[in-house]
Amino acid sequence: MTRYDTHVEDGIVYVGTGDGPLEVAPLSDVLAAVGGPAWTITYTDAEKDRYPEMETDDEGLVVDVVDMLNAMTHSEQFVQTLAAHPTTVPDADTISPRAGLFVGKLLENLENGVA
Secondary structure, eight states, X not given: OOEEEEEEETTEEEEOOTTSOEEEEEXXXXXXXXXXXXXXXXXXXXXXXXXXXXXXXXXXXXXXXXHHHHHOEEEHHHHHHHXXXXXXXXXXXXXXXXXXXXXXXXXXXXXXXXX
């Protein structure tokens, strides 16, 4: 199964495709959407109570968001879905649909770790 990587070049986030890099969004937009360049791993009391066997030794660890972003790989299906989303920003206070889809996956990885 082919996996496509993510990289940042000249302040723009790209995802690889079979045809070359696909522009996702400016890195500054991605970082703003996730709350900045650093992510602190936390677990709620509810999570700890619900999953008492869960390892929480990494709580408080600060993760570099750009490092996490660069470690991400994507399935062909995700890349095709990403490519189908527009890069235009519908409102000055939001990000593009393509960036939103990417940020959603990035947040999932930040919250759950890269599997």
